[in-house]
Amino acid sequence: MSDNEGHSAAPPSEEDLSLPKATVAKMIAELLPNGVTCAKDTRDLIIECCVEYIHLISSEANEICEQDAKKTIAPEHIISALKRLGFETFTAEVEDVLKDHKQQQKEREKKVSKLELSGLSEEELLRQQQELFAQSLAKYQSTQQ
Amino acid sequence: MKNKNKQTKFPVARIKRIMQKDEEVGKVAQATPVVISKALELFLAMIVDEASKVTIERGSKRVEAYHLKHAVETVDMLDFLKEIVEAVPDPSAGGTIDLEQEQADKEKKKRGKGKKAEGGEASTAPRKRRKKADKAKDEEDVEPEEEESVEAYSRRLHEEDDDYER
Numbered sequence: 001m002s003d004n005e006g007h008s009a010a011p012p013s014e015e016d017l018s019l020p021k022a023t024v025a026k027m028i029a030e031l032l033p034n035g036v037t038c039a040k041d042t043r044d045l046i047i048e049c050c051v052e053y054i055h056l057i058s059s060e061a062n063e064i065c066e067q068d069a070k071k072t073i074a075p076e077h078i079i080s081a082l083k084r085l086g087f088e089t090f091t092a093e094v095e096d097v098l099k100d101h102k103q104q105q106k107e108r109e110k111k112v113s114k115l116e117l118s119g120l121s122e123e124e125l126l127r128q129q130q131e132l133f134a135q136s137l138a139k140y141q142s143t144q145q
Numbered sequence: 146m147k148n149k150n151k152q153t154k155f156p157v158a159r160i161k162r163i164m165q166k167d168e169e170v171g172k173v174a175q176a177t178p179v180v181i182s183k184a185l186e187l188f189l190a191m192i193v194d195e196a197s198k199v200t201i202e203r204g205s206k207r208v209e210a211y212h213l214k215h216a217v218e219t220v221d222m223l224d225f226l227k228e229i230v231e232a233v234p235d236p237s238a239g240g241t242i243d244l245e246q247e248q249a250d251k252e253k254k255k256r257g258k259g260k261k262a263e264g265g266e267a268s269t270a271p272r273k274r275r276k277k278a279d280k281a282k283d284e285e286d287v288e289p290e291e292e293e294s295v296e297a298y299s300r301r302l303h304e305e306d307d308d309y310e311r
Contacts, residue, residue, distance in 0.1 A: 046213065052225065055166075074174045079180070
């Protein structure tokens with residue numbers, strides 16, 4: 001799974017596992033109404049609550065996954081967990097995100113398989129592309145005259 | 146200047162690690178932490194909304210820990226957080242307040258360094274972060290530890306002077 005945290009420091013040790021303070025602080029600031037700020041202690045407390053939330057959902061989803069006789073926790077298990085725990089209001093948006101993600105995955109796979117299927121190396125493909133450009137340029141020039 | 150673009154997202158890899166901290170949790174599909182990230186975003190929005198409602202209700206401009214605590218105690222969905230907020234002291238729980246010092250500090254704050262402007266507070270406040278061990282101590286003894294300066298304590302307390310709920 002690709003990690004987009006290029007800018008962050010080394011991953012925290014197991015015990016300190018939490019969410020990045022700066023990220024959360026920014027999100028909180030974006031959510032608060034104008035004129036209201038958040039105390040530092042409160043922000044840290046909110047981070048704890050978020051981590052707890054992850055555990056809550058994961059635990060429930062894990063049970064659902066087992067009941068489903070599967071070994072890997074799937075997004076569908078998360079959605080069921082949300083419903084079971086009283087967070088039905090979240091499921092609509094969460095399902096949208098899932099749809100988008102699946103869509104992006106498909107497009108990624110399409111790109112990769114197209115490259116693989118051609119069985120050509122990158123240099124060869126590049127050469128072919130240059131040729132095609134040259135051909136269409138020639139065509140264009142001939143129609144100009 | 147507030148940026149309401151809301152493009153900041155939770156780090157997906159970190160979420161996965163947090164999930165797997167639980168020994169019961171085994172393999173996790175690639176899309177799963179992505180989905181949790183969204184749920185978490187919605188959860189954060191909810192909890193911030195509920196806490197800030199309390200803040201505004203009490204006429205304060207800064208969301209304090211006990212505003213959050215009150216929200217947790219009032220909103221059903223937040224039940225599971227009760228243990229986490231348990232250690233947060235209620236404002237009416239005492240602690241010595243030097244009224245004159247507080248008044249002087251109020252004036253000082255009003256002239257202000259401008260640091261407390263919207264959103265600017267979080268990173269620069271030199272207040273010492275209380276660790277978990279000290280938090281436990283706080284349950285019996287609400288007075289701040291010696292590390293926190295009197296000035297900082299008064300400043301902190303002054304935020305509470307809007308409500309004297311019993």
